Structures are given as C-alpha cells and as structure tokens.
Amino acid sequence: MAAELGVSQAPVREALRELEALRLIESAPNKGARVRRLTRSDLREVYQVRAGLEETAVRLGRPRVEALRTHLGRLHEAAAAGALHDQVRHGVAFHREIVKASGNDVLLSVWESLGIEVWTHLSIRLFRMPHESAAGHEPLVEAFERDDPGVGVLLREHLLGYAPGEPEGRI
C-alpha cells in the first residue's frame, strides 16, 4: 500500500491504526488488514455503548440548555437547506455538548474515540437509517430545561431509536 500511494510505511501504519480503532478495518497478525464487513449488528453495538456513555454523562452533570438550543438551531438550518453533512455535524455537536457537560474528560475522550460522526454517516448511507431529526431532539431539550430526572433514560431511548433493529442484514 505504501508503494502504491507513493509514501513510506510509517504514515500507512498510522492510518491503519486509526481505522482499526474505529473498527472500520480488522487486522490479523501477519495476515494484513482488511476492510470489515459492516453489519447492522456492528452499528447497534456502537449505539448501545454510545447510549450508555451519554446516560452516564447526564448522571454526572447537566448541559446548559442554551448551548443545546444553539446546536439545535444549526441543525434546523441544515435540515432546511438539505445539507445532510451539516445535519450530521450539528447533531453530533449537540450530543457532544451533553457529554462535555459531564465534566468528565475521560468520558469525553472515550465518547470521541467511538467516532460517532463516521458511524452516523455509515448508518445513513449503508443502512438507510433515518438521520437524527431536529424535531426528535426537542423533547430532550425540554427535559433538560425542566431538569427532568428521567432525562437519562429518555436520552438513552432517543439514541437506541436510531440504532438498527434486530434483522441481521449485511451490506
């Protein structure tokens, strides 16, 4: 691959590590790396972990509703403009704000290591999952607004709602 790309092995090595961390490739020792055969199950696993992390986040600290509304506004704008990429970006920013508000840096870095933005794109493009709508976030913001103790569960269910269901399809 290094020869093919006209670069040395070092950067290829780094790139493969990153892709493996995102679980987009899998590598067997002395057998090289291959792109993974992504299944709905892979996607569901990521969403389950993500849901757990974000539920943990709201247990540790609540985000500023104001900040959430800012992201939600951008999400609305992007949706109106039909800018899918921006929708994803602002949707992710919305949830990142929640995790960041936990005040737990370890939690934030673990959440980021999941590569949420990439997986969101994959869920939309590969499995035609509905992308996170601006409307779907409204109940969440309201729950944060009234400091609802059940916001953690609400958040988890919100997220799992975007995860693929049981049927085990392959690409």
Add this chain to the structure above:
Amino acid sequence: MAAELGVSQAPVREALRELEALRLIESAPNKGARVRRLTRSDLREVYQVRAGLEETAVRLGRPRVEALRTHLGRLHEAAAAGALHDQVRHGVAFHREIVKASGNDVLLSVWESLGIEVWTHLSIRLFRMPHESAAGHEPLVEAFERDDPGVGVLLREHLLGYAPGEPEGRI
C-alpha cells in the same frame, strides 16, 4: 529518549502513544510529553466511566455465575496468599467477564481501553485505596444468581465505592 534507551524513535513513539491513551502522560504539540500529575479526580473519572460501562454491560447480557465464581475463587486464593498483584488480576478478570458477557465487542474493547488493571494498581499504590476485596463481590454474585433486576445499580455502586471521594489530594 530514543538515544538514551539505545533504540530508534519509532518504538518510543509507539510507547508514548500507548501511555497517552492510558492518560499516564500528556503531550503538548511541539513541546514534548510529560508524565501527568495524577489526582484523585483523574482516578474518579476513570471509575465513573467504568461504572457506567459495566452497568451498560449487565443491561445487555448477564454473565454465567459459574464463571464469576471461578474468578472469585482465584481472588480468594490470592488474598489468602497475600498476593496483591494476583488479587488485582483476578479482580479485573471478574469484571471483564461481566463486560464480555454483554456480547457487545465494542463495549468490551472500550472497557479494555481504559486500562483498568493499571488504574487499579495506581489507586492502591498512590492513594492507598482499599483494593477490591473478595468479600465485596459476594453480594454481586448473589444478585446475578437470582437474576436481580437491580444488579446494574448494585454493580455501579460497588465500583464507585472503590473510587476516591471528594478531597482533592495530589500525590
């Protein structure tokens, strides 16, 4: 450092990346890497995330009680022999079994990326935290045995019990 150790930069680079992933060092761009000044707060953050992950795990799947008892037995033996290192090892294995039983590979790899074993040692050696006793795990196993719906909360509280409290001490 490479010159000092008589090796090339590549392995040093790799090692520093791993240490940074474990949050044992911090590196600023173009300023190099330094060992982090570990605080009780760092440790608490790791435990909070860990607790959340393991609670998520038991929501997804329950471990075989038999396997847990095996690890617990080894933990007992190590405690009787005063083998601290083995106590930690089997204690970690006990909890890893729980995470593994979730059937979620992403969850397992995220959990492993926390470097629980290292942090457990650090909590004991740096902050004199009590190490996970064999006795403390008994209620957990019993809860799994009777398939207690509250085992998730019990597990979380069990873990947070080993996390450092508020007083912000430095080493």
Add this chain to the structure above:
DNA sequence: AGACATCCTATGATCGATCATTAGGGTGTT
C-alpha cells in the same frame, strides 16, 4: 527597561531500508 524581529533547537512526521517472524503454498514421503 520594554517591545520586537531573528535565530536556534527540539519536536513530530516522514522517509527508505533491514530484520525476525509466520502464514500459506509447495514438495516429498508414507
């Protein structure tokens, strides 16, 4: 003395090459 431009050095990334290990194919034997 303080503000500012310039130089120096450490860092970080990349390069091209070598070396040990091992998977998988090929050969030979029973």
Add this chain to the structure above:
DNA sequence: AACACCCTAATGATCGATCATAGGATGTCT
C-alpha cells in the same frame, strides 16, 4: 490420498536519517 516438512514471501517492527514547523532564546532597537 493423507500427512509432515520445508521454503518462500508478506507482514510487522525497528532502524537511522532527513525535513518542516513551532517555541523559546537571543539580540537589537526605541
């Protein structure tokens, strides 16, 4: 035909070196 052994080739890690960049130190000017 089944099996054990060997051997090639690819992988992965390491090496020693170069290059661009950024931070800090130095020196100059006001």
